[in-house]
Amino acid sequence: MNGESQPLRLTVHELCKDYVVRVLYDVQFELKTGEIHALLGANGAGKSTLCRIIAGLTPATSGSMTLNGELYNPRDKRSAESLGVQIVQQELNLIPTLTVAENLLLGHFPQRCGIVNRKLLHAHARAALDRFGLNDIDTNQMAGSLGIGQQQMLEIAAALDRNCQVLILDEPTAALSAGETKRLFTRLSELRKNGVGIIYISHRLDEIAQIADRLTVLRDGKFVSTHQVDEFKPIERVIDLMTGETEAAQHAIQNHRSYAIDQEMIRVSGLGRASVVQNVNFSVKAGERYGIAGLVGSGRTELLRLIFGADRTDSGEIFLRGETSPYQFDHPHTAVSQRLAMVTEDRKQNGLLLSQSIRVNTTLSSMELLAGSVGIINCSQEKKLVEVQRETMQIHARNIEQSVGTLSGGNQQKVAVAKWLLKDADVFLFDEPTRGIDVAARRKIHQLFDKLAEQGKALIIVSSDLEELFETCDCIGVMSAGKLVSEYTRETWSYDAIMQDCFSGYTQPETCSVSGSNS
Amino acid sequence: MNDSPAPVSETPSASRSVSENLMSSLLQYAGLLGVLALLVLIFSMMSQNFLSQQTLITIANHIPDLTVIAVGMTLVLIIGGIDLSVGSLLALSSAVLGVLMVNYGWPLWAAVPICLGVGAFCGVLNGVISVKAGIPSFIVTLGMLEMARGSAYLMTDSQTKYIGSSIEWIGVPMKGLAFSPAFLLSLVIVFVGQYLLTRTVFGRYCIAIGTNVEAVRMSGIRTAPYSITVFTISGLMCGLAGIMQTSRLSTADPNAAVGLELAAIAACVIGGTSLMGGRGSVINTFFGVLIIAVLQTGLAQVGASDPIKRVITGAVIIVAVLLDAARQRWKRRG
Amino acid sequence: MNDSPAPVSETPSASRSVSENLMSSLLQYAGLLGVLALLVLIFSMMSQNFLSQQTLITIANHIPDLTVIAVGMTLVLIIGGIDLSVGSLLALSSAVLGVLMVNYGWPLWAAVPICLGVGAFCGVLNGVISVKAGIPSFIVTLGMLEMARGSAYLMTDSQTKYIGSSIEWIGVPMKGLAFSPAFLLSLVIVFVGQYLLTRTVFGRYCIAIGTNVEAVRMSGIRTAPYSITVFTISGLMCGLAGIMQTSRLSTADPNAAVGLELAAIAACVIGGTSLMGGRGSVINTFFGVLIIAVLQTGLAQVGASDPIKRVITGAVIIVAVLLDAARQRWKRRG
Amino acid sequence: DQKAQQVDVNSGDKKPRIALIMKSLANDFFSSMAEGAKKHQQQQGDEYELIVNGIKDERDLSRQVALVEEMVANGVDAIVIAPADSKALVPALRRAREAGVVVVNIDNKLDQEILEAEKISIPFVGPDNQAGAKKVGDFLASKLKSGDEVVVLEGIRTSFNGTQRRLGFEAAMQDAGIKIVDSQSAQWEMSMANTLALSMLSEHRNVKAILAANDSMALGALAAVKNNNKTGEVAIVGFDNIAAVQQAIRDGQILATADQHGGELAVFGIEHALRLIEDPDAKVEDRETPVDLITAEVLK
Ligand SMILES: Nc1ncnc2c1ncn2[C@@H]1O[C@H](COP(=O)(O)OP(=O)(O)OP(=O)(O)O)[C@@H](O)[C@H]1O
Ligand SMILES: Nc1ncnc2c1ncn2[C@@H]1O[C@H](COP(=O)(O)OP(=O)(O)OP(=O)(O)O)[C@@H](O)[C@H]1O
Ligand SMILES: [Mg+2]
Numbered sequence A: 001m002n003g004e005s006q007p008l009r010l011t012v013h014e015l016c017k018d019y020v021v022r023v024l025y026d027v028q029f030e031l032k033t034g035e036i037h038a039l040l041g042a043n044g045a046g047k048s049t050l051c052r053i054i055a056g057l058t059p060a061t062s063g064s065m066t067l068n069g070e071l072y073n074p075r076d077k078r079s080a081e082s083l084g085v086q087i088v089q090q091e092l093n094l095i096p097t098l099t100v101a102e103n104l105l106l107g108h109f110p111q112r113c114g115i116v117n118r119k120l121l122h123a124h125a126r127a128a129l130d131r132f133g134l135n136d137i138d139t140n141q142m143a144g145s146l147g148i149g150q151q152q153m154l155e156i157a158a159a160l161d162r163n164c165q166v167l168i169l170d171e172p173t174a175a176l177s178a179g180e181t182k183r184l185f186t187r188l189s190e191l192r193k194n195g196v197g198i199i200y201i202s203h204r205l206d207e208i209a210q211i212a213d214r215l216t217v218l219r220d221g222k223f224v225s226t227h228q229v230d231e232f233k234p235i236e237r238v239i240d241l242m243t244g245e246t247e248a249a250q251h252a253i254q255n256h257r258s259y260a261i262d263q264e265m266i267r268v269s270g271l272g273r274a275s276v277v278q279n280v281n282f283s284v285k286a287g288e289r290y291g292i293a294g295l296v297g298s299g300r301t302e303l304l305r306l307i308f309g310a311d312r313t314d315s316g317e318i319f320l321r322g323e324t325s326p327y328q329f330d331h332p333h334t335a336v337s338q339r340l341a342m343v344t345e346d347r348k349q350n351g352l353l354l355s356q357s358i359r360v361n362t363t364l365s366s367m368e369l370l371a372g373s374v375g376i377i378n379c380s381q382e383k384k385l386v387e388v389q390r391e392t393m394q395i396h397a398r399n400i401e402q403s404v405g406t407l408s409g410g411n412q413q414k415v416a417v418a419k420w421l422l423k424d425a426d427v428f429l430f431d432e433p434t435r436g437i438d439v440a441a442r443r444k445i446h447q448l449f450d451k452l453a454e455q456g457k458a459l460i461i462v463s464s465d466l467e468e469l470f471e472t473c474d475c476i477g478v479m480s481a482g483k484l485v486s487e488y489t490r491e492t493w494s495y496d497a498i499m500q501d502c503f504s505g506y507t508q509p510e511t512c513s514v515s516g517s518n519s
Numbered sequence B, C: 001m002n003d004s005p006a007p008v009s010e011t012p013s014a015s016r017s018v019s020e021n022l023m024s025s026l027l028q029y030a031g032l033l034g035v036l037a038l039l040v041l042i043f044s045m046m047s048q049n050f051l052s053q054q055t056l057i058t059i060a061n062h063i064p065d066l067t068v069i070a071v072g073m074t075l076v077l078i079i080g081g082i083d084l085s086v087g088s089l090l091a092l093s094s095a096v097l098g099v100l101m102v103n104y105g106w107p108l109w110a111a112v113p114i115c116l117g118v119g120a121f122c123g124v125l126n127g128v129i130s131v132k133a134g135i136p137s138f139i140v141t142l143g144m145l146e147m148a149r150g151s152a153y154l155m156t157d158s159q160t161k162y163i164g165s166s167i168e169w170i171g172v173p174m175k176g177l178a179f180s181p182a183f184l185l186s187l188v189i190v191f192v193g194q195y196l197l198t199r200t201v202f203g204r205y206c207i208a209i210g211t212n213v214e215a216v217r218m219s220g221i222r223t224a225p226y227s228i229t230v231f232t233i234s235g236l237m238c239g240l241a242g243i244m245q246t247s248r249l250s251t252a253d254p255n256a257a258v259g260l261e262l263a264a265i266a267a268c269v270i271g272g273t274s275l276m277g278g279r280g281s282v283i284n285t286f287f288g289v290l291i292i293a294v295l296q297t298g299l300a301q302v303g304a305s306d307p308i309k310r311v312i313t314g315a316v317i318i319v320a321v322l323l324d325a326a327r328q329r330w331k332r333r334g
Numbered sequence D: 001d002q003k004a005q006q007v008d009v010n011s012g013d014k015k016p017r018i019a020l021i022m023k024s025l026a027n028d029f030f031s032s033m034a035e036g037a038k039k040h041q042q043q044q045g046d047e048y049e050l051i052v053n054g055i056k057d058e059r060d061l062s063r064q065v066a067l068v069e070e071m072v073a074n075g076v077d078a079i080v081i082a083p084a085d086s087k088a089l090v091p092a093l094r095r096a097r098e099a100g101v102v103v104v105n106i107d108n109k110l111d112q113e114i115l116e117a118e119k120i121s122i123p124f125v126g127p128d129n130q131a132g133a134k135k136v137g138d139f140l141a142s143k144l145k146s147g148d149e150v151v152v153l154e155g156i157r158t159s160f161n162g163t164q165r166r167l168g169f170e171a172a173m174q175d176a177g178i179k180i181v182d183s184q185s186a187q188w189e190m191s192m193a194n195t196l197a198l199s200m201l202s203e204h205r206n207v208k209a210i211l212a213a214n215d216s217m218a219l220g221a222l223a224a225v226k227n228n229n230k231t232g233e234v235a236i237v238g239f240d241n242i243a244a245v246q247q248a249i250r251d252g253q254i255l256a257t258a259d260q261h262g263g264e265l266a267v268f269g270i271e272h273a274l275r276l277i278e279d280p281d282a283k284v285e286d287r288e289t290p291v292d293l294i295t296a297e298v299l300k
């Protein structure tokens, strides 16, 4: 936005990073004061690794950096922080057993002689949350009791609250919905005015177009180029740079086809648990893709968990395949044996075995495919199956023995999806399926939805990214404050109507505006 | 089994009103107090002299060593570690005290700092090796258990050292007060421990480290100094407990406190401290110690045979934790 | 301290070429074999008769009980649990065997299943209570430790039961073979255990449960039956070890195996099993057992004094784990 | 370590090698036994090699059996053993004998029935614990009145010595018409004895004396008495005559203990063994070693 004359805040020169193999090759990067600089690249391109090096979380193998013109070589996170470099990481890093306030100010407690001043602590925390519009979060609450979205907001609020010159946001909006994203952007604009240099990573290109000044593209750990964002119109053209193919972006928009057939696959009736989910009714046909929209904390994750039997329901039943006898799953095992599958939102907590290999993770729920009745695993068969999945999901890894914890965030998500693809199911529950997934892979997953629908599966897709729902779903239900307040079809939906319904549960608690058909 | 998914910790909030706070604390301790009351009730019915001032004093005066060690252990467990060496460290520091006072004729005031120092030094070793080399504290302290015990035997030439009255005053009831200085000191340490844990930066960091070290490191906090400090505190407590036990028995015994680590851990866990780290309360640990002590004394007064004692002790440990778990589940739901 | 951030698991992949596989296994075991070789070397230099066939046979014939218990313990640690009751369960099942054979005159073949059954039953109890009530296995098995020991005393009336030659054949070297049936059985169990762990669905689930029990649950797998089975196996191994020890001593001893849990856990950890669950190898545990046994025998043959023995044992435990950790770090880097 | 060097230096010589296997080295009694043996070996001008081993505590039977086997593997000529259990060690000792090793039993007598069942005889050198305990008990009784109440702190129930001492105490008390109101096992441990004694004292308020089956427990009981402010009112007796108790006896806080002369015990055992090595067919008799009553008088 501003001219070329801005002084440089941070430069990165010929940076290399080796893990078992080299993941960054001679990367160049520069960040001016008062700019928002987007970092783009496919999953595993090395964006997070670069940011982690800048933030002092991991050392570079070679190369140099300068901050405000001086040589910059942070020993650890603390020394980076003291020089004014802050980071919000891609993965959540809260301490669930501490309160919201303590998490916000961890490492910066107001104290005297080591004794925490709790009044000040809560006052500071309150102020920080309010500044970010998080009025509804109690500073005394345990961080562990917040939903993923709220936790992400909390982490962002914590970083924004500290004074910094360089702010790194690694996919901050992956778990946020439109409202929160907007508030974040307002805040970022303010910081930019104050001269903070911001590195912004996101796979949502529209966000980049909206807020970033310049962008840098990484591909396979190599620096590709840096551009003004204005150079790309439409922004999708940047995908060519990321993938290295020309015209890749052309396939971006596909025509939607509905595969729904008139045969009910799953019907949820009166499902509820405490105040988190209340009396939810909907049904999904075979071949239908049913999206669920809502704000952070509206109970979408909880709804899926109830359907899948991960939490106890207080009320309600589930009918499958048009059968008349209802189910109430008391354990995911029973749900799975009734041919349900669920890709969870929080892959770190309950989606993946981080210290285990891709192979072990992929086949975990499909052991019956590999083992006879005695339970002895057919290893070569296993390897073959996993290789196939790795191919279809395009998981970027050294080999299938690499432990999932060392994969890039997006590739971890792909493993989580691959696990359930291997297992054949009738009903797929996807909770934020493309969180942290790059544009190309995201398209792959959308194609996958298409394929699953074509095979007559029922898909329930929860996403905070409305665009995604518009792109893929046949029907969208909106949740607000634990209730399913409305349903829309392709014909009836619009961005504004859905956003309005998202807020409805919070503004007028008793009335539900039910618009749309397909009930 | 892995712990049940991280239950909500119970730090009382700062901004509630005082009376609410009091109520919630009482409720928080209700489960353990209930178990304790039940035990007292049962033993009072079974033994004529159990419910007497004498018994109370008896119990009070022989728990200080276990108490202070359990306080240290609580901190260690909270950061996700474990300290198996406490019993041996107690014996070693007691041996040092005994040798200095008996063989070299040192006065008490001069021997005590050395004794505490030995405990703290071994604690530092535990901490540094486990933190810096990144090997589990279970194994480091298991090694220390053997080494410290061996050193205690070497030190004393495998002989018990009778010190006599010069040290006795610490462990026997004070004139007119019924409680020993050691007991009062252990109470002070319980309260200091609880304050440290809930009100200071150090305590908050300990909880955070036990919950997720990696996340704490990501927050720009150097975790090693805190972890090492915690092991040092545990070692120091062993030194202190060594003094307490030596004074109670007037004797330094290199065979002392075999298996004490399990008793201390049991006290912590009965008090609701998680073995996975991140959760615990010093006050509750103290209740755990009381439960163990009442059980021991009660069974002895009833005159139960050794096998029966062991069966009952085992059952009570399990039942106490079961009850507490049930109460917490109920509380979280209600 | 929490474990160092999840190291890469080491299950050798199935489909590599055989020679590659062999190389990688040898490398994988190199650290432990190195420590073992070093110990043997040192003791051979210090004692003229250490490096003899006789010593080898002696060691081989007194490790079966620790070996099978350590195999069970490895599984328990892998699912993220711990079993402190192994020593007491050994004593209890041995006591049952002794009482049945001596007091009631049962023949061996009839008493053995009961003895195994008692071990397995207590294991089931451990598993069910810890899994179903969601309380840490540390505390459940600590309670069981006390209860089983008490029961063993009750059972035998606190007396050792001399059984005599009817059971001896299991524990003493076979004619012409030098090794005892117990030793051969324990080898079989090591290999079965390793196979179970690396090649079966059961083993896979165990590792998964120890890594992240919630993720396993969300994968649609009921974890409770697997966890309970693991504790049952551990209990069963205690029963078996009870038979082995009884046969070696020709005597059932209610005092047997006090503190064996720590030796078993040490063997597992020396062998690289993580106390946080999710990682471990039965073969490596066996090397851990060998290291402990060689150390004990060597120190005894050298005639080291007891205090020195303990200091050295402690140091070797720590150093073995340090070396292994260093080797792994180096391997991961290189 | 000194002994280790001896083994090294002497390797190759044809000196007899003797293994002394004890119940525990972590205990005054056994450490004085080891001392005595080592001194004897030096006085004899290194005529034989000595390897001393003990186990962690008296309950670790399996380890003691392993020690026997390891010593046989190590090629010793004789084993002098204080068995941790009077039954369980017999089969292992039989196997040692079958391997041509001389075996001498000290301190704790092996069970006669089992020896017969295993068809071996092993010479025994040791004290009569029951008689010793009776002596101590009788001395205590002389200070008390008939009808007084006393309590007993026993050793580990499975241990032979513990049982013998308890029986001795009981016999003495019965002879004097003194009532034992409580008798519990404190596992030979000082701290546990302390806890037990405290509880016994608050349960039975008229107790006039505590009889402890070893000196560690006596010291624990002494602390309990002081803690209850009953110094002087409750008499204490122990067993073993460890240094710490001698001090307490001189101070008049403990009444009496018994000395089994641990050092001599080992020496007698070794002498037996040497004789048997020289002449395998020599007829060696069991030998009872003295147990002396130790009181303030004796120590002056
Ligand atoms: N600790 C590690 N050990 C080994 N390899 C690693 C480790 N961390 C990251 N990698 C590898 O480094 C590469 C770059 O990862 P990085 O997380 O930087 O990608 P990214 O661009 O942030 O991708 P995403 O969009 O999926 O978040 C990946 O191939 C990944 O597997
Ligand atoms: N483990 C938990 N304990 C207590 N409350 C929880 C827990 N997880 C979520 N909640 C609460 O339940 C409500 C619904 O959360 P849920 O995660 O279902 O919402 P969501 O729509 O999926 O939003 P998000 O974008 O945060 O995932 C929120 O108010 C949240 O604070
Ligand atoms: Mg990333």
Ligand SMILES: [Mg+2]
Pocket: A147, A148, A149, A300, A301, A302, A345, A431
């Ligand atoms: Mg959600």
